[in-house]
Amino acid sequence: MNADGKETEKTRIKPRILSGFRDFRPEVMIPRERMIETAKQVYRAYGFAPIDTPTLEYLDILLGKGGDESDKQMYRFTDNGGREVGMRFDLTVxxxxxxxxxxxxxxxxxxxxxxxxxxxGERQQFGRYREFMQCDFDCIGSLHVSSDIETALVIDDLLHSLGFDRFTIRLNSRQILNGILETVGLLDKSVAVLRSLDKLGKVDRTAVIEEMEEKAGASRTEAENILKLADLNGSNQQILRDLEPMVRGNEVGETGLARLHAIVDGFEAAGANGARIKIDVSIARGLAYYTGAVFETVLDDLPGIGSVCSGGRYDDLAGVYTKQELPGIGASLGLDRLLAAQEKLGMIPEVQTPAQIFIPYFDKTGLHQYLKLAGDLRRAGLRVEVYPEAKKLGQQLKYADRRGFVVAIIQGRDEFEQGVCQVKDLRSGDQNEVVTDDLQVLVQHLNDLLSVE
Amino acid sequence: MNADGKETEKTRIKPRILSGFRDFRPEVMIPRERMIETAKQVYRAYGFAPIDTPTLEYLDILLGKGGDESDKQMYRFTDNGGREVGMRFDLTVxxxxxxxxxxxxxxxxxxxxxxxxxxxGERQQFGRYREFMQCDFDCIGSLHVSSDIETALVIDDLLHSLGFDRFTIRLNSRQILNGILETVGLLDKSVAVLRSLDKLGKVDRTAVIEEMEEKAGASRTEAENILKLADLNGSNQQILRDLEPMVRGNEVGETGLARLHAIVDGFEAAGANGARIKIDVSIARGLAYYTGAVFETVLDDLPGIGSVCSGGRYDDLAGVYTKQELPGIGASLGLDRLLAAQEKLGMIPEVQTPAQIFIPYFDKTGLHQYLKLAGDLRRAGLRVEVYPEAKKLGQQLKYADRRGFVVAIIQGRDEFEQGVCQVKDLRSGDQNEVVTDDLQVLVQHLNDLLSVE
Structure with a gap:
């Protein structure tokens, strides 16, 4: 490179992105858009309506609403008008x-x-991003258990619509634990108890009991009774039966139990597969924020990626902003985790184009015919790209192959004269001659080809 | 209110949003999502693939790329890691x-x-927002006029798919003006000339000529020749013929003319309505950024709202970041303007729900049946909401009416026993009894009702 070239090089800005942020190229954006569209369709099918809110909010709207950690991680600044603003860190606030x-x-x-x-603005770690998309649904304004059932049904429908067959919705209720704690007089220590309980599986049983004694002031018997929760297993009906004596006589606990019962029964009565919902009273995560039912969803084949759809019921959404009490329930679909799962499970076809059909610009004088054919096929509902330049056919087909087109329609002078085209299946390489004067014949042939997986 | 109440009141934060930002409620978000989905479908039908990039970029990536105005309006700050960052102000950078x-x-x-x-962060004015959505499509890497034709076809398809019948795509070429300016030796004054030309219609002809003499150093004859451009009218073919002598002998001008010709011809040859594209050499706006074809689109019934889809060809997209020359062409759909237009033209039905069918929770003991029916109808492709609480039927139907549901399916004890339901058209108030044991019959009845506008 000559001195001039170097000079220019120096004034260039290196194209790069901020750490923790992502460029989405077509091959990742196409399945991402598909997932978002599927989620929308499911939400709409239950009458959830879309809203949107500003990216930036007044700082006092956001500050302190997600805890110290959220405050510390928040992107915040003073805008040109001197206002203190922040970028939203979730969709709930x-x-x-x-x-x-x-x-x-x-x-x-x-x-x-x-x-x-x-x-x-989190500390960088694998699989965590500083910018990510949330995908929430909530029903505000009803305390009735029918919303709890519906939440489970929506989660089930979401996972199923996204192509997952093997998953489990784990269900718990904050009220069960609260009822038991109330009975033994430890309700005000629930956070400490939860924290200890959450360590089960990581440290041994005795250590958990000792921690409960020390941190929550529980007696050994009380701690052991609480730990019985984690031992419950068997069918949903079995767990419900086993819980019954544990909450008996405590109103909160009994209510929680009755609601769990109603959720499990309603889920199945609505036509969903009852095997997909599982009461799991060891779910402690998130219990601190929620006041009733809690949901987590795990993929049976990839339990390690954690919950892919979590949520629960809360008593009062907006007490900081209004005196109106607003109970609600909702959950959030984990797009990034689910996309990673789809990729791991081989559910994502590798394509870089949303179009199916490729028309090479083969005959230099044929542009109008290519454009016309593409237009006709689009009007018949197909997605068609015409290559923009009359390059060598081989080069164009290589491009089509790399992009992931399924079918190429090739026409040269001979084909134009005979009123035909060569329809090439780019997966198998098979090629067929099809007449072009009857569009319906061609469209039918293409749809048949495209319907083959 | 008692003292306690006031105390709480004081600690509450007033819910409000930043000026220039917007909350989108369901009734505006539903048509907005619909418009975005339609645009995506059109883009995909031509082989445009989705990408996404971070909201925040390193400041040096953004700074200076959109001119002083963009720099001044940019939301920028130092992040927690000490990096200078900015929020993107367009999708082209x-x-x-x-x-x-x-x-x-x-x-x-x-x-x-x-x-x-x-x-x-613009100064506040009517119809301008500090946060808005852009909806761009571009084809990078080809100089061929086929991409120019395709750009016009995509614009046409977008407007048509969004339900607009009466619109005009105005087409010009930067090369025509450049050719003419080159002929008279004023090419280096093109910005000044454009600025003057753009005033035609606002100030009188003589004033424009005088400004061109003064600011661009044009002679009176030269200025008058340039102004002849603005006088051209008639059919596209007429304008193309009239332009021919004006650019004759100048390579840039002749190329521009040939390309305009090819765009107009190709547009019609592809099957689009030729009356919808109109060469208009008075389009000056944006010419400073573009190097070839330029597009603006006006709604014939609402010309006052300005262009609803604009774009054009550029020689080199990314010279600041790479030495690779990247020519391209693209355009941007004006979502906010088109939504305003749809509203003005009465094209937006007033609904607050994406669901069509409402099932009141009428019989307290019937929840399982309601959930089952809703599930069955959803599996048949319908969108159905079940009211979450067994309130009075009148209250529930009032809710359904306000939300904009089309049909209610009412079932009480009698209906359960007889295996029927009451299907109520919420628009007309008409009500029909339909059997529920054969789901197909009910689905058919509902689809018939929903297909009536």
Missing amino acids: PLARFVAQHSNDLGLPFKRYHIALVWR | PLARFVAQHSNDLGLPFKRYHIALVWR
Whole structure:
């Protein structure tokens, strides 16, 4: 390179992105868009309506709402007008603000989905991003267990619609644990108890009991009784039966149990596969935020990636912004985890184009015919790309192959004169001559080809 | 309110949003999502693939790329890691950075669409927002006029698919004006000339000529010759004929003319309505950024809202980031303007729910049946909401009405016993009894009802 070239090189800016942020290329964006569209369709099928809120909020709207960790990780700054602002770190705080602000017009129950980016300046670690998309649905304004059942049904429908067959919705209730703690007089120590309980499996039983004695002030018998929760297993009905004596006489616990019962029964009564929902009273994560039912969802083939759809019931969404009490229930679909799972399970075809059909620009004088054919096929519902330049056919077909087109339609002078085209299956290499004067014949042939997996 | 109540009131935070930002409630978000989905479908039908890029970029990636105005309006700050960052103000700079960074893997031609938010801290004015969504498509890597034709076809398809029948794609070429300016030796004054030309219609002809003399150093004859451009009218073929002598002998001008010709001819040959594209050499706006074809699109019934889809050809997308020359062409759909237009033209039905069918929770003991029926109907492709609580039927139907459901399916004890339901058309109030034991009959009845506008 000459001196001039180097000079230019120096004034160039190196193209790069911030750590923790991502460029999405077509091959990852196509399955991502498909997943988001599927989620929307499921939400809509249950009457959840879309909303959106600003990326930036006044800082006081966000601050302190997600705890110290959220405050520390928040992207915040002073805007050009001197306002203190922050980028949202979740979609729940904006929902609370939104519902409080528009409560007069929205009406209850209010069922919304919100699929949007959030930002957290986390310490960098594998699989964690500073910008990621959340995909939430919530029903605000009803305490009835029918919303709890519906939440489970939506989760089931989401996973099923995304092509997963083997998954388990784990169900618990904050009220069960609260009832038991209330009975033994440890309700005010629930956070400490939960924290200890959560260590089961990582440290041994005795250590957990000792920690409960020390941190929560539980007696040995009380600690052992609480730990019995973790021993429960068997069918949902078996667990429900075993829980019954443990909560008997305590109103909160009995309510929690009755609601778990109703969720399990309602789920199956609605036509969902009852084997997919499993009461698991060891789920402690998230219990601190929720007040009733709690859901986690694991893929049976990839339990290690953690919950792919979690949520639960809360008593009061927006107490910071309004005196109106707004109970609700909702959950959030883990897009990044599910996409990683789809990839691991070989569920994502490797394509870089959303179009199926490729028309090479083969005959230099044929552009109008190529454009016309592409237009006709699009009007028949097909997705068609015409190569923009009359390069060598081999080069164009190589491009088509790399992009992942399924079919090429090749026409040269001979084909134009005979009113035919060569339809080439780019997967098998098979080629057939098809007449072009009857569009229906060609469309039928293409649809047949495309319907073969 | 008692003292306690006031105390709580004081600690509450007033729910509000930043000026220039928007909350999207379901009734505006539903048509918005529909528009974005339609745009995606059109883009995909031509082989444009989705990409996404980070909201935040290193400041030096963004700075200076959109001019002083963009720099001034940019949301920028120092992140927690001490990095200078900015929020993207358009999707073109990120595209340039993206293509330069990934050029080895992407392959050319590279056709992408990108639908995402951008931020500009503009002075507040009516109809301008500080956060808005851009909806761009571009084809990078080809100089061939076939991409220009395709750009016009995509614009046409977008507007048509969004339900607009009466619109005009205005077409011009930077090369025509450049050719003429080159002939008279004023090429280096093109910006000044354009600025003057753009005032035609606002100030009188003589004033424009005088400004061109003064600011661009044009002679009176030269200025008058340039102004002849604005007088051209008639059919596309007429304008092309009239332009011919004006650019004769100048290579750039002749090329521009030949390409305009090819765009107009190719557009019609592809099966699009030729009346919808109109050569308009008075389009000056945007010419400064573009190097070839330029497009603007106006709705014939609402010309006042300005162009709803604009774009054009550029020689070199990413010269700041790479030495690889990347010519391209693209355009951007104006979502906010088109949504405003759809509303003005009465094209947006007023609904707050994406579901069509409402099932009131009428009989307290019937929850399982309601959930089962809703599940069956969803599996048949319908969108169904079950009210979450057994409130009074009138109250539930009022809710259904306000939300914009089309049909309610009412079942009480009598209906359960007789295996029927009452299907109520919420628009007309008409009600029919339909059997429920044969789901197909009910689905058919509902689909018939829903297909009536």
